[in-house]
Amino acid sequence: MALLQIAEPGQSAAPHQHRLAVGIDLGTTNSLVATVRSGISEVLPDKDGRALLPSVVRYTNSENIEVGWEAKALAASDPRNTIVSVKRFMGRGLADIGDLENLPYEFIEAPGMVKLKTVAGELSPVEVSAEILKVLRQRAEETLNGELSGVVITVPAYFDDAQRQATKDAARLAGLTVLRLLNEPTAAAIAYGLDNASEGIYCVYDLGGGTFDFSILRLTRGVFEVLATSGDSALGGDDFDFAIYSWLWNTHNISSLSPEDTRTLLTESRLAKERLTDIAVTDIHCTLTDGTQIQAILGRDTFFEITKPLLTKTFSPVRRALRDADLQITDVQGVVLVGGATRMPHLRTAVAEYFKQEPLINLDPDKVVALGAAIQANALAGNRSDNDLLLLDVIPLSLGIETMGGLSEKIITRNATIPTAMAQDFTTFKDGQTAMSFHIVQGERELIAECRSLARFELHGIPPMVAGAARIRVTFQVDADGLLSVTAREQTSGVEAHIIIKPSYGLTDSEIANMLTAGINNAEHDKRMRALREAQVEARRLLDATETAMSENGHELLSKPEWDAIWNKIYDLAETLMMGDSNSLEGLRKATDELNAATTEFAARRMDATIQRALSGRQIESIQV
Amino acid sequence: MAVTLTPTAATRVQKFLAGRGKGLGLRVGVKTSGCSGMAYTLEFVDEASPEDQIFESNGVKILVDPTSLVYLDGTELDYAKEGLNEGFKFSNPNAKANCGCGESFSV
Ligand SMILES: Nc1ncnc2c1ncn2[C@@H]1O[C@H](COP(=O)(O)OP(=O)(O)OP(=O)(O)O)[C@@H](O)[C@H]1O
Ligand SMILES: [Mg+2]
Numbered sequence: 001m002a003l004l005q006i007a008e009p010g011q012s013a014a015p016h017q018h019r020l021a022v023g024i025d026l027g028t029t030n031s032l033v034a035t036v037r038s039g040i041s042e043v044l045p046d047k048d049g050r051a052l053l054p055s056v057v058r059y060t061n062s063e064n065i066e067v068g069w070e071a072k073a074l075a076a077s078d079p080r081n082t083i084v085s086v087k088r089f090m091g092r093g094l095a096d097i098g099d100l101e102n103l104p105y106e107f108i109e110a111p112g113m114v115k116l117k118t119v120a121g122e123l124s125p126v127e128v129s130a131e132i133l134k135v136l137r138q139r140a141e142e143t144l145n146g147e148l149s150g151v152v153i154t155v156p157a158y159f160d161d162a163q164r165q166a167t168k169d170a171a172r173l174a175g176l177t178v179l180r181l182l183n184e185p186t187a188a189a190i191a192y193g194l195d196n197a198s199e200g201i202y203c204v205y206d207l208g209g210g211t212f213d214f215s216i217l218r219l220t221r222g223v224f225e226v227l228a229t230s231g232d233s234a235l236g237g238d239d240f241d242f243a244i245y246s247w248l249w250n251t252h253n254i255s256s257l258s259p260e261d262t263r264t265l266l267t268e269s270r271l272a273k274e275r276l277t278d279i280a281v282t283d284i285h286c287t288l289t290d291g292t293q294i295q296a297i298l299g300r301d302t303f304f305e306i307t308k309p310l311l312t313k314t315f316s317p318v319r320r321a322l323r324d325a326d327l328q329i330t331d332v333q334g335v336v337l338v339g340g341a342t343r344m345p346h347l348r349t350a351v352a353e354y355f356k357q358e359p360l361i362n363l364d365p366d367k368v369v370a371l372g373a374a375i376q377a378n379a380l381a382g383n384r385s386d387n388d389l390l391l392l393d394v395i396p397l398s399l400g401i402e403t404m405g406g407l408s409e410k411i412i413t414r415n416a417t418i419p420t421a422m423a424q425d426f427t428t429f430k431d432g433q434t435a436m437s438f439h440i441v442q443g444e445r446e447l448i449a450e451c452r453s454l455a456r457f458e459l460h461g462i463p464p465m466v467a468g469a470a471r472i473r474v475t476f477q478v479d480a481d482g483l484l485s486v487t488a489r490e491q492t493s494g495v496e497a498h499i500i501i502k503p504s505y506g507l508t509d510s511e512i513a514n515m516l517t518a519g520i521n522n523a524e525h526d527k528r529m530r531a532l533r534e535a536q537v538e539a540r541r542l543l544d545a546t547e548t549a550m551s552e553n554g555h556e557l558l559s560k561p562e563w564d565a566i567w568n569k570i571y572d573l574a575e576t577l578m579m580g581d582s583n584s585l586e587g588l589r590k591a592t593d594e595l596n597a598a599t600t601e602f603a604a605r606r607m608d609a610t611i612q613r614a615l616s617g618r619q620i621e622s623i624q625v
Numbered sequence: 626m627a628v629t630l631t632p633t634a635a636t637r638v639q640k641f642l643a644g645r646g647k648g649l650g651l652r653v654g655v656k657t658s659g660c661s662g663m664a665y666t667l668e669f670v671d672e673a674s675p676e677d678q679i680f681e682s683n684g685v686k687i688l689v690d691p692t693s694l695v696y697l698d699g700t701e702l703d704y705a706k707e708g709l710n711e712g713f714k715f716s717n718p719n720a721k722a723n724c725g726c727g728e729s730f731s732v
């Protein structure tokens with residue numbers, strides 16, 4: 001039994017068509033996935049309840065790839081094959097990466113982007129990032145119980161085209177449909193609902209583990225524009241740990257430490273720092289490898305004093321950004337705090353003093369980016385009633401696919417905002433069918449003949465199954481540039497076909513206008529034609545399914561008179577469909593209903609028999625209709 | 626008869642309504658389609674229709690349109706956790722067969 005979520009009024013998706021959308025914060029140190037469920041954005045934890053996934057991927061020669069906590073734990077013992085902070089290499093060449101000599105990796109120069117040499121071969125940062133995304137995708141699909149129709153992934157505001165493209169490629173490799181990339185500061189602002197607020201200038205102060213990012217956003221009519229970014233790529237929570245470590249070193253006359261002891265002491269320092277967020281004084285206690293005991297008491301006052309210079313350091317990028325944007329502190333309407341390190345109380349006080357206002361802090365600072373991305377993903381996937389969030393552009397004419405009987409099944413409807421993605425499941429019509437052809441059309445009319453044909457493509461290699469058992473998900477995606485791409489994927493085998501089309505190509509505004517009015521004027525006629533075609537398809541499907549069922553276990557489950565009665569109705573329907581007046585909608589419906597009624601009892605028996613064999617009731621459903 | 630919520634389900638609905646910041650209650654309905662004929666729908670309500678039947682269960686208003694009520698009378702909604710997933714669960718005395726996916730049923 002599936003578990004249902006509450007939808008917005010009028011937005012209940014048809015079954016099997018939920019548009020599951022998530023937001024992903026693909027971070028340098030940690031990554032997260034979040035979604036909107038029953039109207040609330042929330043981060044999805046793993047099986048052990050942990051929200052964060054360390055952005056660490058470890059390759060071993062046994063084709064085994066570890067991602068997250070296990071990989072992080074082993075980073076020190078297998079540094080060359082354990083990739084940390086891969087985000088720094090996305091879309092970068094060798095020359096762009098600064099401190100090569102301090103990194104434990106073997107880099108290979110490749111056109112456009114470096115590669116990393118590991119036991120698993122030469123890997124692109126795109127492939128490494130895809131492994132992180134795959135884990136988050138799996139977590140989301142298990143949690144939400146379905147395939148994701150689209151994701152929003154966040155990137156730093158300063159990411160250039162190459163870095164953004166690399167992020168998109170990683171998502172594609174992980175089997176994700178990117179609805180759009182979203183700037184991290186914008187995501188944080190959305191999480192706080194600032195897009196519903198009045199227009200104005202907002203600052204996002206993001207102090208993570210290893211980097212400091214500062215951005216200034218301007219909100220106009222619900223759209224955020226990044227006015228300036230600045231930061232320090234070598235300043236973060238880690239430096240506060242190091243300050244405590246240095247203090248211990250000085251107060252305890254430590255002379256030299258093994259790398260392992262250094263790590264232990266740094267970890268203890270980090271934990272002490274985090275404890276001081278909630279309490280005023282804390283103990284630090286640890287035993288070094290040679291048996292030396294380190295014991296100290298650290299109070300907030302001391303901690304604040306030794307780390308004050310670090311806080312001061314963050315305000316010079318802040319000043320720079322304000323200057324770049326030509327703004328005064330008094331122009332700033334709100335300040336959002338992002339990143340785990342912004343939990344520190346003295347940091348909050350310093351920010352409040354600098355901006356002369358209290359910063360926004362009620363959301364978890366390490367989750368806020370993912371939460372905002374999820375809200376955006378939910379809106380882009382069309383799950384919101386007020387679809388005005390970041391309205392960029394709309395689709396002028398509906399995009400659809402040809403279904404049985406020459407009808408257009410609209411997948412993306414006119415006026416949908418782009419970028420957007422919609423998916424629909426189709427199935428095979430015949431037993432053992434291994435290929436399917438797709439015809440993509442544009443227009444408002446119900447009949448294919450009256451729509452504009454955009455492209456055709458085929459999907460081969462569907463494993464042979466009974467009719468109706470294959471599940472072929474067709475995803476239409478229109479990116480921000482209006483580029484349509486269509487993917488058909490058979491779910492069990494994963495076979496896939498893909499095509500890219502530029503839909504507005506060749507259509508002038510007046511052609512679009514004509515197609516629209518034709519669609520409206522002919523609505524009545526189209527509707528009747530559609531009903532007739534549907535009835536024909538339905539009748540054929542019922543005939544196929546019944547005949548298959550009869551030959552499978554009709555003899556075993558039916559008495560002779562029952563068997564004959566069903567065959568009589570099969571002949572009646574086949575005759576109406578093929579020889580009789582197949583254009584009579586009423587006649588066709590009547591014959592279909594009669595065959596349906598005649599097979600209800602048979603279907604129930606088959607269901608019992610199937611359940612007894614512990615099989616799914618799939619084949620019968622088509623008869624039950 | 627009526628449509629009811631278990632105390633756990635009611636607490637969740639109240640939390641979701643509070644998070645959303647508006648809404649009269651919960652609309653429960655059925656619509657056709659799905660692999661065995663009918664599917665449940667669950668929505669927030671901003672406006673009631675005149676023909677809606679309104680029930681109150683554990684402090685939450687439940688709205689059901691008359692057509693849906695034929696299929697839903699006596700249904701109880703619970704809130705359950707299954708593995709990583711959590712959500713509302715229907716127990717409907719009228720339903721004969723549940724589709725494997727659990728979102729649709731036939732009567
Ligand atoms: N309660 C706390 N008090 C103080 N600092 C904390 C607390 N919790 C976490 N931190 C610090 O937050 C930092 C990690 O923040 P976060 O998870 O936002 O980093 P990140 O976004 O992955 O890093 P980056 O932005 O550099 O890629 C660490 O330095 C951690 O010690
Ligand atoms: Mg960060």
